[in-house]
Amino acid sequence: MPHDHDDHNDGVSRRHALECMIWAGTGVLWTVSGGVPKSLSLLDKAEAATAASSFTFLQISDSHVGFDKQPNPNALGTLQEAVDKIKALPNTPAFMLHTGDITHLAKPAQFDNASQVIGSAGLDVHYVPGEHDFLDEEIKFYKERYGKGTKGPGYYSFDANGVHFVGLVNVVDLKAGGLGNLGAEQLEWLESDLKGKSKSTPVVVFAHIPLWSVYPQWGWGTEDGARALEYLKGFGSVTVLNGHIHQVMQKVEGNVTFHTARSTAFLQPAPGTAQSPGPVKVEDSKLRSVLGIASINFKQGDQPLAIIDTPLQG
Amino acid sequence: MKVVTLRGLGLALATATLLQLGGVSAHAEELQVTIDNFTFTPAELKVKVGDTVTWTNHDDIPHTVVSAGKFRSKAMDTDNSFSFTFTSAGDYKFFCSLHPHMTGMIKVE
Numbered sequence: 001m002p003h004d005h006d007d008h009n010d011g012v013s014r015r016h017a018l019e020c021m022i023w024a025g026t027g028v029l030w031t032v033s034g035g036v037p038k039s040l041s042l043l044d045k046a047e048a049a050t051a052a053s054s055f056t057f058l059q060i061s062d063s064h065v066g067f068d069k070q071p072n073p074n075a076l077g078t079l080q081e082a083v084d085k086i087k088a089l090p091n092t093p094a095f096m097l098h099t100g101d102i103t104h105l106a107k108p109a110q111f112d113n114a115s116q117v118i119g120s121a122g123l124d125v126h127y128v129p130g131e132h133d134f135l136d137e138e139i140k141f142y143k144e145r146y147g148k149g150t151k152g153p154g155y156y157s158f159d160a161n162g163v164h165f166v167g168l169v170n171v172v173d174l175k176a177g178g179l180g181n182l183g184a185e186q187l188e189w190l191e192s193d194l195k196g197k198s199k200s201t202p203v204v205v206f207a208h209i210p211l212w213s214v215y216p217q218w219g220w221g222t223e224d225g226a227r228a229l230e231y232l233k234g235f236g237s238v239t240v241l242n243g244h245i246h247q248v249m250q251k252v253e254g255n256v257t258f259h260t261a262r263s264t265a266f267l268q269p270a271p272g273t274a275q276s277p278g279p280v281k282v283e284d285s286k287l288r289s290v291l292g293i294a295s296i297n298f299k300q301g302d303q304p305l306a307i308i309d310t311p312l313q314g
Numbered sequence: 315m316k317v318v319t320l321r322g323l324g325l326a327l328a329t330a331t332l333l334q335l336g337g338v339s340a341h342a343e344e345l346q347v348t349i350d351n352f353t354f355t356p357a358e359l360k361v362k363v364g365d366t367v368t369w370t371n372h373d374d375i376p377h378t379v380v381s382a383g384k385f386r387s388k389a390m391d392t393d394n395s396f397s398f399t400f401t402s403a404g405d406y407k408f409f410c411s412l413h414p415h416m417t418g419m420i421k422v423e
Contacts, residue, residue: 069374069392105376105389131412135376135389176382176409176417218352219415276351279374 055161058086058093058123059206059294061243062263064132065114066104071281072291075104075265076113081312082264082293083121093295094160096123099243099261100130100171100208106141115145129154130208130244131171139172155186157193163298164197166190168207170222180209180222180244187224191231202237202298210242212251212258215271220245232256239296239307245277247290248309259307262292288313342366342399347418349377349390354408354418361400361422368397377416381408 060082067075086093098118103110111133118125127146134142134153143154150156150167157166168190170180182190194203205211211228213221222228232238238256246268251258266279267290274280282290292311342364348355349371361367369379371390379387379396384406387396400406400422410416 105391132376135412137388174411174414176380176407176414178414217415219413276353276373278351 055163055298056091056093057160057296058096059099059241059261059296060086060096060118060264061099061208061261062101062130062246062265063098063114063118064101064104064263064265065117066107066110067265069279071279071284071287072266076117078288078291078312079114079264080117080120081288082291083117085293085310085312086121086123089295093123096121096125097165097167097206097241098125098127099206099241100128101132101243101263102127102130102142104132104265106133106135106139108141111141111145126158126165126167126206127154128167128207129169129171131174134171151189152183152186155189161298163202163204164194166193166203166205168205168211168228170207170209170211170225175223178223179213179216179219180207180211180225182207182222182224182228187227187231190228194231194235197235199234200236202239203232203235204239204241204296205232206241208242209244210249210258210260211240212253214245214249214260218271218277220271220277229256241294241296245271248292248294250307257307259294261294262290262309262311264291264293264312267291286314344368346370347379349373349410349416352377352410352413352416354416357417358419358421361420363400363403363422365422366397366399367420368395370395376412377410378412379408380411381406381420386411 063079064075065079072078102114129142139153147154153169153172155167155169157164159165168182168186170182172181173183174181205228209222210220211222211225236255240256240258242260243263245260246263246266247260247270248262249260267282268277269280289311292309294307294309297306343361345359345361345365345367347359347367347369349369350373352373359367369387371377371392371394374392376389376391378389385398390396400420403422406420406422408418408420
């Protein structure tokens, strides 16, 4: 597929970023130098070797365990394939993020099956919930499994390798006609969580629904996401990782890189290209090319960041 | 089709019985709202006090029906239903709490 990545130090234009957004090959490698993302030659051996010497973590999303309809009658099976791919990586990631919709219907058995398969990767996993994980009235099934040490419905932060990670919950208390929602309490917590952090600390924010407005007509955005981004102004490197829309999409605004990961269960249509955001019925032979995982790499020192999206197949 | 509330089921049986007795005009009617492609159809429905509305989800994705402070369904998987009997007049706005861009209205006279 024709797609020219240049290796010069001239950064990346918005047009170029959009090209990368729509490109659907085996993976795209991004790096951030001085806060400006720059695309690198795809899976270039030298770059891959550089990546090997630095800090890498993984993102998986939207495993929808329990989904059993077309185009994927076995969402647990494709989750297992994703985990097998993770286990086969040449460099073990530090840990994994799961950006929600672990299960399809928040049933205890679905959570248990998901835990068993995801656990077989042998990595620490940091979760945030999707709306499908909160279908029981008291949201206790998610919280009793993943809620320890979290606040409110499950938000928290932690530090790893000099990077500050913030897991946010934007799937509760949604209002009629509205979008994803963080709420005043969580925003206050976020403000105080970031206060006192050096502006040179790289920050990774992860939440289920995109924090930026992807396509409000389908609810793909977060009502008060802009307020969260206010608190992130001034930080040299901010990466926002989301799921929910079951496709890779990337946007760069100033020092903030927004990125959504593929689902491990089914594809959703590109914004506005179908009557509704329901699953795209791809042929069996194509299913694994639209599912996948993302790995994110930080090189210490000059803070470059790279996101590689890898489909399960193709 | 699963009818979620016993109340709805009871009314469904009552209506069926009335119809069997020769179509004596039932005071309470049964009305339907379907969910296809993340959309409630009809989006607005006029009913009378005592009528029962049943929402049925035809999507592959679960949905809910919530009217703040009035009624709240559990998550309805494919082909599941939820029924509510309206006992007082008014406008009942409702939405899907999972996909809040899905909205609708029941006007009860």
